[in-house]
Amino acid sequence: MDKGLSLRNVVISKDGASLVSVHHDIAPGDVLTIMGPSGVGKSTLLAFITGTLAPAFDAQGTVCIDGQDITHAPPHRRRVGILFQDDLLFPHLSVGANLAFGLRPGGAQSTRLEKINNALDEIGLSGFADRDPATLSGGQKARVALMRMLLSEPCGLLLDEPFSRLDAALRAQVRDMVFERARARLLPVLMVTHDAEDAQAAGGQIITLA
Numbered sequence: 053m054d055k056g057l058s059l060r061n062v063v064i065s066k067d068g069a070s071l072v073s074v075h076h077d078i079a080p081g082d083v084l085t086i087m088g089p090s091g092v093g094k095s096t097l098l099a100f101i102t103g104t105l106a107p108a109f110d111a112q113g114t115v116c117i118d119g120q121d122i123t124h125a126p127p128h129r130r131r132v133g134i135l136f137q138d139d140l141l142f143p144h145l146s147v148g149a150n151l152a153f154g155l156r157p158g159g160a161q162s163t164r165l166e167k168i169n170n171a172l173d174e175i176g177l178s179g180f181a182d183r184d185p186a187t188l189s190g191g192q193k194a195r196v197a198l199m200r201m202l203l204s205e206p207c208g209l210l211l212d213e214p215f216s217r218l219d220a221a222l223r224a225q226v227r228d229m230v231f232e233r234a235r236a237r238l239l240p241v242l243m244v245t246h247d248a249e250d251a252q253a254a255g256g257q258i259i260t261l262a
């Protein structure tokens with residue numbers, strides 16, 4: 053497969069014992085959900101994909117994105133976006149400055165501002181560029197974090213329990229927005245979750261690690 057995210061014969065071990073074993077292709081716009089009990093290696097698999105695996109682990113296999121083998125690429129060259137359960141907006145920067153962090157370097161200042169304003173329009177937060185993140189609701193922060201990640205123009209999206217801190221109503225709203233935006237950009241998505249409803253809403257294949 054040329055496009056999408058491919059995990060080929062991936063085996064991650066620790067202290068000589070195999071922890072995670074995955075062989076799977078995620079097509080552009082599709083979601084693969086990974087479930088499984090605490091400590092089974094879900095976050096470790098995401099770390100392998102982002103290139104941030106701790107030295108305690110030994111990994112075999114390859115990860116390809118958009119047809120490129122990125123197994124040994126440095127993390128900043130992988131073009132993989134990740135969203136965590138904590139939205140991690142920089143509290144000392146405005147919403148606009150937070151979004152600017154997502155932008156790839158270069159380009160005229162006016163173009164950069166236009167991209168930030170378009171991003172805010174896309175998530176229904178027009179005019180929020182100068183706001184302090186502390187004055188946003190949980191759902192608004194989650195949307196800004198999503199757009200900051202998308203502004204980096206990733207080729208694939210990883211979600212590590214991204215909705216678990218949101219209450220039920222907000223959770224469904226933010227979740228729908230993340231999946232919609234990913235589908236619209238034809239991004240392959242790999243989501244780790246403990247939540248059966250999140251897995252169901254993703255609509256794709258589910259793998260349970262044991």
Ligand SMILES: Nc1ncnc2c1ncn2[C@@H]1O[C@H](COP(=O)(O)OP(=O)(O)OP(=O)(O)O)[C@@H](O)[C@H]1O
Pocket residue numbers: 066088089090091092093094095096097106108
């Ligand atoms: N940096 C590290 N060095 C050594 N061992 C680690 C490290 N990080 C995690 N582990 C161990 O590796 C195993 C897998 O951890 P991991 O965080 O991937 O689990 P998980 O499935 O994501 O769990 P959870 O659902 O609780 O987040 C666990 O036994 C954990 O203790």
